[in-house]
Amino acid sequence: xxxxxxxxxxxxxxxxxxxxxxxxxxxxxxxxxxxxxxxxxxxxxxxxxxxxxxxxxxxxxxxxxxxxxxxxxxxxxxxxxxxxxxxxxxxxxxxxxxxxxxxxxxxxxxxxxxxxxxxxxxxxxxxxxxxxxxxxxxxxxxxxxxxxxxxxxxxxxxxxxxxxxxxxxxxxxxxxxxxxxxxxxxxxxxxxxxxxxxxxxxxxxxxxxxxxxxxxxxxxxxxxxxxxxxxxxxxxxxxxxxxxxxx
Ligand SMILES: NC(=O)c1ccc[n+]([C@@H]2O[C@H](COP(=O)([O-])OP(=O)(O)OC[C@H]3O[C@@H](n4cnc5c(N)ncnc54)[C@H](O)[C@@H]3O)[C@@H](O)[C@H]2O)c1
Numbered sequence: 001x002x003x004x005x006x007x008x009x010x011x012x013x014x015x016x017x018x019x020x021x022x023x024x025x026x027x028x029x030x031x032x033x034x035x036x037x038x039x040x041x042x043x044x045x046x047x048x049x050x051x052x053x054x055x056x057x058x059x060x061x062x063x064x065x066x067x068x069x070x071x072x073x074x075x076x077x078x079x080x081x082x083x084x085x086x087x088x089x090x091x092x093x094x095x096x097x098x099x100x101x102x103x104x105x106x107x108x109x110x111x112x113x114x115x116x117x118x119x120x121x122x123x124x125x126x127x128x129x130x131x132x133x134x135x136x137x138x139x140x141x142x143x144x145x146x147x148x149x150x151x152x153x154x155x156x157x158x159x160x161x162x163x164x165x166x167x168x169x170x171x172x173x174x175x176x177x178x179x180x181x182x183x184x185x186x187x188x189x190x191x192x193x194x195x196x197x198x199x200x201x202x203x204x205x206x207x208x209x210x211x212x213x214x215x216x217x218x219x220x221x222x223x224x225x226x227x228x229x230x231x232x233x234x235x236x237x238x239x240x241x242x243x244x245x246x247x
Contacts, residue, residue, distance in 0.1 A: 007223055012230045013040030016132060019083035021064045021121055022090030024050040026190030027140065027225075030218035031087055032057065034226045043081050045073055045121070046090065064090050065112035067120045074124035084132035085229050086125040088118040088139045088163075093196045096152035107155060114159035118166060126174075134231040136179040139167045143184050143244045150196070160184075164240050171238035179237035181228045186244025187215045211246030 018035045022028040023044035029051075032042045036056055044050050045062040053059075058081040062073040077083070094110035097103060118139060129135065142149070142160040149157035164182055171180035187193060187206055193215075197203060207214045221243050227233050228241070 008038060008226060008230055008232060010037070011039040012226070012232065013038040016040040016085050016134070016229065017043060017081055017083045017130065018085040018087060018229060019043040019045065019121070019125055020087040020089055021045045021062075021117065023087075024048050024059075026192060027185065027188060027218045027221045028087070028089040030222035031089065031225045034219070034222040035229070038226060038230070040085075040229075041081065043077065043083055045070075064117035064121055065109075067116070070117070070120040070124050074128045077128055082128055082130035083125055084130050084135055086121065086129075086137045087225060087229070088121055088137065090117055091140060091159075091192070093153060093156050093192055096150075096196075097155065098152055099154055102155070110155045110159060114156070115162050115166075118163060122170065134179075134229075134234060135177060136181070136229055136233075136237075137170065137174070138225050138228045139163050139170075139180070139182040141167065141182040141184045141240055143186050143242060143247060145184060145240075147247075153196075167240065168238045175237060179228075179233070181233075181236060181238070182240045183221060183224055183228070184240050184242045184244065185216060185221050186210065186242070186247045188218055188221055188243075189215050190218050209247070210244075214245065216243060216245055 020028050023032045024046035035042050041056045044059040050059050060073050063069050091114045095106050141163040144157040145161040145164045167182040224243050
């Protein structure tokens with residue numbers, strides 16, 4: 001895995017408080033690290049506690065698919081951690097299911113975690129936010145929104161397509177004060193992929209069909225998120241950016 005070259009000034013997020021859902025691991029964890037490394041603070045809402053305690057991070061165990069839990073977590077935010085920016089990152093692939101065997105409970109679970117959570121967290125952010133000249137929201141879509149995803153993952157791909165539509169709709173509604181963009185990662189080496197593929201050897205196999213001939217690292221997605229969160233992307237809104245090695 002290559003480490004991306006630093007792209008922004010070390011204080012690019014000075015004054016920003018970035019709420020990252022699912023920030024305890026994978027891409028969300030890398031986004032939190034990048035925010036802190038660029039002078040910002042972070043709020044992490046995840047099912048599990050993030051590793052380590054830091055003064056510049058406020059972490060709470062929150063199930064973002066639960067509207068009541070999200071509202072309560074927003075009310076419990078300390079004044080110093082009122083978010084200026086939001087990254088809707090928490091997501092799951094869900095059970096692999098052919099269309100003929102879709103289970104109603106699993107449909108509800110994946111829709112709730114991947115889609116409803118974004119509505120709940122966006123609403124909570126809008127109610128709790130502190131003003132910032134470069135306020136922005138970054139949603140995690142996926143290239144599955146345009147490729148249809150892996151066989152048996154129609155539901156996942158559907159939620160990620162909905163995130164792309166929601167991103168464009170939110171960008172219009174929240175302009176000019178808040179920019180809203182999405183990232184569409186390809187295959188990124190995180191626990192979600194390890195769960196989905198079952199073993200790491202499959203990642204190497206998949207790498208062969210990616211033009212850049214390798215899977216991506218969570219830090220590489222975090223660099224794109226950082227740019228969207230910063231003033232460097234001040235004229236960019238309603239955009240979906242692929243971070244997918246050309247796939
Ligand atoms: N890894 C990839 O290849 C890839 C590709 C495209 C899109 N994405 C998207 O990027 C996002 C992050 O994925 P990742 O690969 O880092 O996954 P991950 O499994 O490593 O991390 C997801 C995090 O979300 C948290 N989470 C899950 N359900 C939650 C809930 N109900 N409430 C609160 N937190 C919850 C988990 O605890 C975990 O910390 C997801 O939305 C995913 O769909 C990932």
